[in-house]
Amino acid sequence: MSVLVVRGAVAVVDGGGRVRTGDVVSVDGVIVETADLTDAIEMDATGCVVTAGLVNAHHHLLQTAFRTLPGTRGIPMREWLPAMAAAYTKAGVDPELTGLAARAGLAEALLCGVTTVADHHLTWPCGADTVGMARAAADAAAALGARLVFVRGAARDDPQEAAASADAIVRALLPGIHGGVSSDGMLQVAVGPAGVHSDSRETFDLLGEVAREHGLRRRTQANEVVDVEIALERYGARPLDLLEEWGWLGPDVTLAHLCDVTDDEIARLAASGVSATHAPGCDVPMGWGIAPVRRLRDAGLAVGLGTSGGGSNDAGHLLADARLAMQVSALVGPQLPASEVLDMATAGSADGLGRPELGRLTPGSAADLCLWDVSGVADAGVADPVAGLLWASPGRRPRTVIVGGRVVVDEGRLTTADEDEIVAQLYERVRR
Missing domain, CATH: 3.20.20.140 (Metal-dependent hydrolases)
Structure with missing residues (x-):
């Protein structure tokens, strides 16, 4: 069993406009309300707003x-x-x-x-x-x-x-x-x-x-x-x-x-x-x-x-x-x-898409989530950090992205592929 807990976020957007604070916990890639956290992997979301993917x-x-x-x-x-x-x-x-x-x-x-x-x-x-x-x-x-x-x-x-x-x-x-x-x-x-x-x-x-x-x-x-x-x-x-x-x-x-x-x-x-x-x-x-x-x-x-x-x-x-x-x-x-x-x-x-298990961070949903860092100067003076996700920083990218409980982007970089290689291979094919 794989348990992941994301804690310390400025705000967690559950879905349907609901915003809360507290932990986001997933077990084997599914969001749960509570779980045994003894052997959980902890992720620090300090300074971040957490949303569904x-x-x-x-x-x-x-x-x-x-x-x-x-x-x-x-x-x-x-x-x-x-x-x-x-x-x-x-x-x-x-x-x-x-x-x-x-x-x-x-x-x-x-x-x-x-x-x-x-x-x-x-x-x-x-x-x-x-x-x-x-x-x-x-x-x-x-x-x-x-x-x-x-x-x-x-x-x-x-x-x-x-x-x-x-x-x-x-x-x-x-x-x-x-x-x-x-x-x-x-x-x-x-x-x-x-x-x-x-x-x-x-x-x-x-x-x-x-x-x-x-x-x-x-x-x-x-x-x-x-x-x-x-x-x-x-x-x-x-x-x-x-x-x-x-x-x-x-x-x-x-x-x-x-x-x-x-x-x-x-x-x-x-x-x-x-x-x-x-x-x-x-x-x-x-x-x-x-x-x-x-x-x-x-x-x-x-x-x-x-x-x-x-x-x-x-x-x-x-x-x-x-x-x-x-x-x-x-x-x-x-x-x-x-x-x-x-x-x-x-x-x-x-x-x-007929996929009610996606796009939410409620119990039973897929553990697809993003950590958006709102602690920098682009968010300075923002009164509502959730609204600021859209209003401030037009080119904003997430710090961390998780799909099904698996980290696929960490510190703004892909964990599953080399970005430079992806770009080079596409250019090579298109320019042939």
């Missing part, structure tokens, strides 16, 4: 290899999509590149306090070894000690091929498991077309069948600018009308972005039980809109937070995006308080 509910890890590409910033999405597709084709997306990009993106995530990443993988070249690509991402996560939600996406893929690939991936990565989550909770598989702007009803239908057969979560992107424009042009209907007609609004579905939604649509989303993911670090700088998070939450939707990919955001720093979400919320409604946005980046994101 952040949960990035929407990423595109492949795009870690394609950041700040010329001609991809501040342009309409109709132009951005083919520009990125051309870059993928030139590089040659295969299991090697998928694994190296995932390794870099996941290493960045851990160093920024993100312990779980949902990777919505949308790029599948014709004839590609799709199982090999998925396995490469999963192997990268396992080696680093990060939790991965691998989403077999589709973007103009042949519907039959996409469904067959999704089925093969879940059978290969999670053999004999129904429900889409490994026994240790470190790997999850889901399915998700890019959106109605790129994928047909047949793709949604067939990936939905794979989800039902294996008990997987379903995810897609909806109501960014181009999504609405193309849906109206092609179908004479808005994206959410189509998703409702196609059976893709339900408690097992999470929709990313939702920048352009009406009050009636929000009410329909809430009634369906769907959850949402806000991605301001992508949508705001690209000029693609701001999701009305206050209205979504007030309607009863669970709302998580995601960075989206490096092709539009350039960073996988979820806490920085939480800060941005808090700041831009005032442009579309009442400003969201820091505690609420922090909850979105933890429990809210976890709920959208």
